[in-house]
Amino acid sequence: MKYLIAEDDPNLRFLWHTLLTRHGHDVTETSSADQARAALEEDVFDVMLLDLYLGRASGFSLVRLAERLNPGCKVIIVAGAAELSDREIRTSARSVVSVHRKPVDIEDLLDVCGRIDRGSPLRRRVDLDRSEAIPPS
Secondary structure (H helix, E strand, O other): OOEEEEEEHHHHHHHHHHHHHHHHOOEEEEEEEEHHHHHHOOOOOEEEEOOOOOOOOHHHHHHHHHHHOOOOOOEEEEEOOOOOOOOOOHOOOOOOOEEEEEEOHHHHHHHHHHHHHHHOOOOOOOOOOHOOOOOOO
């Protein structure tokens, strides 16, 4: 699978790049919203691993761009600040399949990536705790 990493922290970029390439994925790294935007305009990605707050830029514009240019792209959000709840982030766009808070649990992240890779159904509330769970319709 083809991944786009959009993360301004070089240590996290390196870690995620290393883990994803070891699992056989093709990875493109970007460190700013402008670089991520250019990558989305130049290439097609299966998954975008996105830091919601890239410097002063909000990742929501990148999510919308990915949905417009590549409707099949799945988005995994990583957020440090708790300005928005996981539910608010997840429901902001149909492509968001998972939300993780920093520090990210690597096993959880790899589990989500593995499910995407296998084509397993992803519930948009994968990482909700039981108090936030939305009952099935």
